[in-house]
Amino acid sequence: AQKVTQAQTEISVVEKEDVTLDCVYETRDTTYYLFWYKQPPSGELVFLIRRNSFDEQNEISGRYSWNFQKSTSSFNFTITASQVVDSAVYFCALSEAASSNYKLTFGKGTLLTVNP
């Protein structure tokens, strides 16, 4: 069965600090997809990134970067030079391709608070 673990329940940083959010996953499939979503205080769920299991290349988008390592089953998310607007709950999620059902399994989320 698929499982996503976000061990960090809450993280608090001061603006401009770098912060890494951890995500560890479990799956028996060889083909799967990993995601990060952001849930700001307003409540909506915002899609940030999708990574395929066959593509371990790290990705950078502005201040955001993602490190995917199959060897450790991790898909970590780093925010560089954090800003107050980054304060949100961040969810990591997994979808197994073999089942072809597009179901997402979410982690419990990490609450990030960026203080001015």
Place this chain on the structure above:
Amino acid sequence: DAGVIQSPRHEVTEMGQEVTLRCKPISGHDYLFWYRQTMMRGLELLIYFNNNVPIDDSGMPEDRFSAKMPNASFSTLKIQPSEPRDSAVYFCASTSIGWHEQFFGPGTRLTVL
């Protein structure tokens, strides 16, 4: 393009009343998902549809919950009768075959008194 649309955004009702939540997926998407979010249980998948057909409803908590998708642009989640423990935020999401990432609506915050 409009995103996923949900209505109402907030619903307050009394125990025992029927509640209907509505969702309009992104045009062209052929998968629709209903989730429930609570502090205790996090984000739970309730049911999902493919081409208007329910595929997996194993997450529906009990018979009081039902969902329909009469056409490609509309779905409902109904709770009858509602109970205080149904209080949660209900999200609808959609995606298209081959995409995998799901796009979420703003959610409906349900409070059952």
